[in-house]
Amino acid sequence: MIIGNYRTQLYDKQKEEYLPATQGLGMFVEVKDPDEKVILSRQYGSEGRFIFTSHTPGEHQICLHSNSSKFALFAGGMLRVHLDIQVGEHTNNYAEIAAKDKLTELQLRVRQLMEQVDQIQKEQNYQRYREERFRQTSESTNQRVLWWSIVQTLILVAIGFWQMRHLKSFFEAKKLV
Amino acid sequence: MRHPCLLILAVYIAFINATELTFELPDNEKQCFYEDLEQGVKFDIDFQVIAGGNYDVDCFVSDPVNSMLYQERKKQYDSFSHTTTMKGVYKVCFSNEFSTFSHKTVYLDFRTGEDARLLPDMNGATALTQMESACLSIHEILKVVSDSQTWYRLREAQDRLRAEDLNERVHIWSIGEAIILFVVCIGQVLMLKSFFNDKKASVATST
Numbered sequence: 001m002i003i004g005n006y007r008t009q010l011y012d013k014q015k016e017e018y019l020p021a022t023q024g025l026g027m028f029v030e031v032k033d034p035d036e037k038v039i040l041s042r043q044y045g046s047e048g049r050f051i052f053t054s055h056t057p058g059e060h061q062i063c064l065h066s067n068s069s070k071f072a073l074f075a076g077g078m079l080r081v082h083l084d085i086q087v088g089e090h091t092n093n094y095a096e097i098a099a100k101d102k103l104t105e106l107q108l109r110v111r112q113l114m115e116q117v118d119q120i121q122k123e124q125n126y127q128r129y130r131e132e133r134f135r136q137t138s139e140s141t142n143q144r145v146l147w148w149s150i151v152q153t154l155i156l157v158a159i160g161f162w163q164m165r166h167l168k169s170f171f172e173a174k175k176l177v
Numbered sequence: 178m179r180h181p182c183l184l185i186l187a188v189y190i191a192f193i194n195a196t197e198l199t200f201e202l203p204d205n206e207k208q209c210f211y212e213d214l215e216q217g218v219k220f221d222i223d224f225q226v227i228a229g230g231n232y233d234v235d236c237f238v239s240d241p242v243n244s245m246l247y248q249e250r251k252k253q254y255d256s257f258s259h260t261t262t263m264k265g266v267y268k269v270c271f272s273n274e275f276s277t278f279s280h281k282t283v284y285l286d287f288r289t290g291e292d293a294r295l296l297p298d299m300n301g302a303t304a305l306t307q308m309e310s311a312c313l314s315i316h317e318i319l320k321v322v323s324d325s326q327t328w329y330r331l332r333e334a335q336d337r338l339r340a341e342d343l344n345e346r347v348h349i350w351s352i353g354e355a356i357i358l359f360v361v362c363i364g365q366v367l368m369l370k371s372f373f374n375d376k377k378a379s380v381a382t383s384t
Contacts, residue, residue, distance in 0.1 A: 059199075080211075085196065109312040116319040123326045127333070134337045141344040148351035155355060159362040166366055174373060 001053045003086045004029075004062065008046045011078040025079075028065045034058025043067070057126040089119045195288040197327070199227065202234065202273045203280045209270040212287065216264045220289040222247075224271070225254035225331050228338040230279030235272040241265025251275070282338075284331055 008025060029050050031040035039060075040052045054060060066079060092115060098108045202208050214220065226232045231251075238247035238257060241264075247257045261267070273281050305313065 106308055109309060113312060113315055113319065120319065120322055120326065130333055130337065134333065134340060137337065137340045137344050141340065141347055144347050144351065152355060152358065155358055163362060163366050167369065170370060
């Protein structure tokens, strides 16, 4: 699970400082999974919080665009974005968990260790998947190099033969040979 | 490969204790990250270039009065640690301005301050029992394991992206070479034939 928090501030050129909270400035958040499929696409205000869970392992893209039609970011206009992204084990709010399950301090520590180990195991699964992909890519490169070398040699030889035969018949037709 | 989509001009990293980001740095551009820190806080920066060109980037770290704390050019990966001497906004900048056409993917790990406490009212004043200190040391070791997994993941990503790039280049150039082979060989024969045709015609007219 990934939790993202952001907060935006617009630079006020007259006061030469960043305004505390921008009214009307929205941010469009788009999250794409490794297969370029959009899993989250929403408009939030100048402050927002987005949560999503990854279902496929790999590189996800998190994009934030500002819809600055109202507050046009002219040349020299600046927008300050505070961004906080928490992934996996860091998304747990241990105070909440302790209160909900009524855990003692020791039990809470053990729970945290369990979460950490869970995270490590997930990362190891992901590692296995990546290694397989890497191996497939290398084998594909190897095959391609082999196959194309053979094809190009055959093309070369075949065209050589065709050239000689064609020219021979051409010269015979011209009565030069 | 991946379209650059960070259109924001200044990014603040607001976090409890650590932030890891992998971002794309387009060619001829500079990207900066800012953090508001108190005095006497220790922070660590790790960065590594995962993809693009020669896998190198310029990195600058400056303090609130704009004096350079760390300045390196064309580094593939590095670590930097510092304890703040003043309160204010610290800046970490990455520059790809020396590159004309390759955009880089850079991984950044910015760790600051102490670990957040598990519970708000847990404080280190009372002595820990043996169980609790055992839990704490296991927690620290697991953090080291997690960090080394991250390091391994980055190395693997770098090699895999390079291998995929190689695969694509082999594919495209093989097809290109086969086409060039055809065109050149047939072109040779046609040109040769055209020499003899012209000569025959000129011979016929001269005699």
